């Protein structure tokens with residue numbers, strides 16, 4: 437076990453985009469587990485857009501941050517946690533965490549499936565895509581979809597799952613031509629536009645000239661407005677996130693076509709993945725065979741080294757990631 441523990445604190449509230457100055461790495465001795473707990477040395481960290489939302493007020497300043505993490509139990513003072521066991525927990529953004537048995541989830545190990553997958557397509561990210569498609573959109577075979585932030589964690593998982601579920605035409609938006617090419621060549625999208633290139637309404641109208649049945653919205657704002665215009669009658673909007681707004685300092689984008697929701701009998705519904713833990717096993721059953729056969733591959737951007745976790749997080753907000761953003765402890 438390493439001699440020193442590192443913990444990331446948020447030190448100030450950002451206005452607009454956060455910078456490395458809003459964080460501090462705090463060094464200490466590894467914590468000592470009390471009876472009924474265990475010490476976990478963390479191996480993989482998830483950094484997520486919701487952390488940006490939490491930075492505005494939910495995260496206490498100068499206190500350890502939190503986040504989903506996979507680690508190995510290295511010292512246990514509870515029989516329910518065996519040394520050597522691999523667990524998933526939420527006390528991330530630190531190299532070492534003290535956890536109680538009810539704070540961890542044991543991970544099933546599937547042959548040939550790497551641990552990082554449990555933070556990506558098999559984790560909260562994949563579950564978000566799965567719930568969005570199966571429970572909220574209620575995707576049926578042949579339906580045409582538009583997915584925003586299609587090259588991110590949720591967007592790539594949505595594309596891959598929608599293909600497995602027999603979706604029709606899959607249109608996406610992403611932040612660069614290189615991302616667009618990746619999505620059409622590897623993930624299964626039919627057409628992807630760079631959302632910086634022109635107004636979203638023009639780009640979507642060109643990419644989906646016959647309209648769409650479903651919109652999976654990771655972004656909000658202008659792209660949501662474009663999707664409302666492109667949706668066919670009785671179409672559905674799955675509201676997953678509003679990343680266009682998380683770092684914005686001006687007034688939120690005002691949608692100008694809300695009457696279309698009435699006139700086309702559209703349905704818009706949001707959800708939080710934390711309300712769907714009961715679908716975790718169903719997700720494994722659906723996806724794991726395809727991971728094992730190679731039909732589904734992992735879309736992830738892995739940054740090596742806990743000392744780069746802030747860079748990975750800020751890079752994700754700026755769109756530098758492709759697929760799920762993950763940080764890995766290089767020695768493990």
Ligand SMILES: NC(=O)c1ccc[n+]([C@@H]2O[C@H](COP(=O)([O-])OP(=O)(O)OC[C@H]3O[C@@H](n4cnc5c(N)ncnc54)[C@H](OP(=O)(O)O)[C@@H]3O)[C@@H](O)[C@H]2O)c1
Nearest residue numbers: 485564588589590610611654676677678679680708709755
């Ligand atoms: N409802 C839930 O329970 C739930 C669960 C997980 C995630 N989410 C939401 O799902 C969305 C995606 O999350 P994720 O973890 O998969 O992150 P992600 O998509 O992997 O990373 C964020 C991406 O957002 C794009 N982006 C950043 N600023 C943007 C802007 N102003 N306009 C358009 N796109 C922008 C960037 O891609 P480009 O380079 O392509 O612009 C960036 O790569 C987020 O809104 C998140 O809050 C919701």
